[in-house]
Amino acid sequence: MGRTLTEKILARAAGKDAVAPGEIVTATVDLAMFHDSSGPRRVAPRLKELGARVWDPSKVVVVSDHYVPAVDPESAAILKLTRDWVREQGIGAFYDMQGICHVMLAEGGHLRPGLFCVGGDSHSTMAGAYGCYMAGFGATEMTGVMVTGDIWTRVPATIRVDWNGAFADGVVAKDVMLHLCRTLGMDNAFKAIEYGGDTVRAMSMSERGVLTNMAAELGAESAIIEPDDKTLAAIRAAGVAIDDEEALRWRSDPDATYEAVHRFNAADLVPQVARPHSPENSGPVAEANSARIDQAYIGACVGAKLTDLQMAARVLKGRKVAKDVRLLIAPSSRATTEAAAKDGTLAILTEAGAIVMPSGCGACAGMGAGVLAAGEVCISSTNRNFKGRMGHKDAEVYLGSPYTVAASAIEGRIADPRSYLQ
Amino acid sequence: MISGRAWKFGDGIDTDVLAPGHYMKLPLEEAATHCLEAIAPNFAKEVRPGDVVVGGASFGIGSSREQAAQALKQLGVGAVLATSFARIFYRNALNLGLPALFFPQANEIRDGDAIEVDPVAGIVRSNGREFRVEPIPAHLMVMIEDGGLMPHLKKKLARA
Structure with missing residues (x-):
């Protein structure tokens, strides 16, 4: 039976041959990201209370982006706490005022197809543009991940969203997402969105990231785009060596089961507000x-x-x-x-x-x-x-x-x- | 059994009205006083322990900020019932020990109604009527019975 890319990643992370939508699995985390607002200031006291340390500092990325640069003593204290904690825990991947967390994951070469990632931010879905699974979680759950290196999830059913054709000049991925917020609504909780079609293939990685980012506005668990040459080129541009064959095998099967398939014609879309x-x-x-x-x-x-x-x-x-x-x-x-x-x-x-x-x-x-x-x-x-x-x-x-x-x-x-x- | 008054809201109660961004630097006790103020200015002042928040679709849509659920708990809200939840809010609420139940019959409840909720059995009572709702999934009940994710982790670490 065919599986979607999301189901394949969850099966791999859960150590199973296959998983089906609705099944509850415990998945091993490949990458955990959080920022100055959701991260150390909320996770550190809980880890202290538990007497625990980070399970694997090499799998953690911390980004200070919400309170930068500090504008008052409170925001300065949050940024200092973040720096001190990162040092104390021996976390190497720390971006202090370098940019926004979801963008830093891509720029820093942290993403590749097939990974199971968690983030302490709702727009963590953005990483799916690189063919990996990433979903957002709250600070207590992120504390759990820091301690155990795993997390439970209910395998989401996948909704396929295909766009074909060429946009008129002045119409871009953002217009796609605003249109989808109205047509698909914001109540797609516990669903994964998979974007495809030749319009998506023609998009830059930056534009694809708009689609996966705003899956959060659709209420989705995660969003994903099957990797292609553009994905591999972006990973290489970030200075990471990658095995093409291994990366490109992360795709949905031709006979995968989707909960729904929505098809749109890019030429019909006008700028949206x-x-x-x-x-x-x-x-x-x-x-x-x-x-x-x-x-x-x-x-x-x-x-x-x-x-x-x-x-x-x-x-x-x-x-x-x-x-x-x-x-x-x-x-x-x-x-x-x-x-x-x-x-x-x-x-x-x-x-x-x-x-x-x-x-x-x-x-x-x-x-x-x-x-x-x-x-x-x-x-x-x-x-x-x-x-x-x-x-x-x-x-x-x-x-x-x-x-x-x-x-x-x-x-x-x-x-x-x-x-x-x- | 959770028992109090119902605070009735519509669809799409988002994390920015539950926990406005510009108060997120403040300690929880202070941030909680601004919970829902943009749409219900008296909520934080008048909500009493055991009161139940009843919402429509996509309750808690938006940010991963846990303060959205924490603020409700801090103010004494006993449970949140909604026709559907945003996934991160749902997980946050349960992790913090704030019962969140899918309640398709939310429209049967009016603002200010007396309401009782049994989250374990999956029963809601109001206006002399009894509603059956989906109980919390078994794998989560283990954690909730431990008192939430933090006590659950403590137990797990003690065993290891």
């Missing part, structure tokens, strides 16, 4: 009725990679951000900032009036710089617009692609980016 206060409140950009904005924000793991900054630059080249609007850009990693400086992207953005900020989660989760006051309106390339997430509870956040955010910054209203790309 999610209105306040949920990603599923999405539709064509025109439905946002040219809402007036105070802030445009390009940030987060999902929306401030080099390709995202390049999209914004394409729209903003030779143009200016509207008066009374602020365009904030928080590149997803230090290396992203460096690459964007080298290729001229940053200069285009700053000439247009953008304000470049430190790499980190920033305003996305309301913990860093760039949050909103009551009554303010923002369009953002981030992944969530829940009430109160990006600052005051009476602020409004719209979600769109970096193209749409940049076009809106120019007009001071939510705008269709396509007219700027001709």
